[in-house]
Amino acid sequence: PLGGNGPYLCSQGRGGExxxxxxxxxxxxxxxxxxxxxxxxxxxxxxxxxxxSNTAGGIHVSLLYAWNxxxxxxxxxxxxxxxxxxxxxxxxxxxxxxxxxxxxxDSGDVGFCPRPHLHLQVTASPAKDAPTLPFSFELPxxxxxxxxxxxxxxxxxxxxxxxxxxxxxxxxTAAHRNDRTGLCVVSQADWETVLAVHQQxxxxxxxxxxxxxxxxxxxxxxx
Numbered sequence: 001p002l003g004g005n006g007p008y009l010c011s012q013g014r015g016g017e018x019x020x021x022x023x024x025x026x027x028x029x030x031x032x033x034x035x036x037x038x039x040x041x042x043x044x045x046x047x048x049x050x051x052x053s054n055t056a057g058g059i060h061v062s063l064l065y066a067w068n069x070x071x072x073x074x075x076x077x078x079x080x081x082x083x084x085x086x087x088x089x090x091x092x093x094x095x096x097x098x099x100x101x102x103x104x105x106d107s108g109d110v111g112f113c114p115r116p117h118l119h120l121q122v123t124a125s126p127a128k129d130a131p132t133l134p135f136s137f138e139l140p141x142x143x144x145x146x147x148x149x150x151x152x153x154x155x156x157x158x159x160x161x162x163x164x165x166x167x168x169x170x171x172x173t174a175a176h177r178n179d180r181t182g183l184c185v186v187s188q189a190d191w192e193t194v195l196a197v198h199q200q201x202x203x204x205x206x207x208x209x210x211x212x213x214x215x216x217x218x219x220x221x222x223x
Contacts, residue, residue, distance in 0.1 A: 001031070001039060001040055001041075001042050001082070001118060001120050002031060002033055002037050002038065002039065002040065002107065002118060003037060003038030003039075003040055003103065004033075004037055004038065005167055006033075006165070006166060006167035007165035007166055007167040008031045008032060008033050008165065008166055008167070009031070009032040009163075009164075009165050010029055010030065010031055010032075010160040010161060010162050010163065010164055010165070010166060011030045011031070011032045011115065011117060011162065011163075012028075012029070012030040012162055013029050013030075013159075013160060013161050013162040014026060014027045014028065014029065014134065016028075016030070016162060017206075019112070023131040023132065024123075024129070024131065024132060025119075025121060025132060026131070026132050027121060027122070027132040027133055027134045027135065028119055028120060028121035028132055029119075029120055029121075029160050030117045030118070030119050030120075031117055031118045031120065031160070031166070032115055032116065032117045033107045033116060033117060033118060034107070034116060035086055035106070035107060035108050035109060035116045036086060036089075036106045036107065036108075037106065037107040037118075038103050038106060038107075039070075039082050039085060039103070039104050039105050039106060039107050039118060040101050040102065040103060040104065041072060041080075041098045041099065041100055041101060041102045041104055042080060042100065042120070042137070043072070043074055043080060043100050044074070044075070044097075044098065044099045044100050045072040045073050045074040045075065045080065045097075045098060046072065046073050046095070046096070046097055046098075047070065047071070047072055047073075047092045047093065047094050047095060047096040047097075047098060047104075048071050048072065048073045048079065048094060048126060049069070049070070049071040049094060050069075050070050050071075050090045050092065050093055050094055051067070051068050051069050051070075052068045052070075052085055052086070052087055052088055052089055052090045052105065053068070053087060053088070054066050054067065054068050054087060054110050054111065055087050055110065056110065056111075057084070057108070057109035057110045057111060057113045057116075058112075058113070058114075059112060059113075059114050060112075061112075063111050063112040063113070064111075064112045065111075066110075066111050066112075067083050067084055067110055067111025067112070067113070067119075068083075068084065068085045068086070068087060068108065068110045068111065069081055069082060069083040069084070069085060070082045070085060070090060070092065070104050070105055071126075072098060072104075073126060077125055077126065078122055078123065078124060078125070078133065079122070079123045079125065079126050079130070080120070080121070080122050081119075081120070081121050081122075081123065082104060082105065082118060082119075082120060083111065083118070083119035083120070083121070084107070084108055084109060084110055084111050084113045084116075084117060084118060084119050085105045085106060085107060085108050085110065085118075086105070086106040086107065086108030086109075086110065087108065087110060089105045089106035089108065090104070090105045091103055091104060091105055092104055092105075122135045136157035136158060136159045137157060137158055137159075137160075138157045139157065139158060
């Protein structure tokens, strides 16, 4: 969802105890990035809401609902929200049709935002009380050595975890890479299993500990 090469720190993942602990944000992720980083659409859809007139950022309680954001409705009626964007940076307007990878706006620090970051979430519907849904980012398939028109593996997906760094290709930084693939890749079935583990541990151990357990299940650190 961010332009440039990164890497970008995932400062809060799903179920984060800071602000991702209730249905409206439970499956959101936060990616720290410099103010002005291009925010790119993660999927094609229709822009249904644009707010980019607010200016203040920080951790005062008055800023909890004073963010800037762009919302894009997908074909299946799910909605992607891009939050804390820089004031007057929107490049789209309600009604616009956007494609995956299109530059929507610039990242910022507007609203309840301790550090500049992009808050990204997918909700089940356009309804104001719609819950957030789990999501992952798809990686392109590996090209075949014989021809770039053929592939050796089907597309894989990855899920950002709090405390780890990601670049435009979904890779960890060198210190966090899986020594077999260099990527945090996970099938949809594995992702659902790990998510279930994360939720089952919610009342037993801290959020940081849950992230560590789930990261281990996905092959990090290398072993």
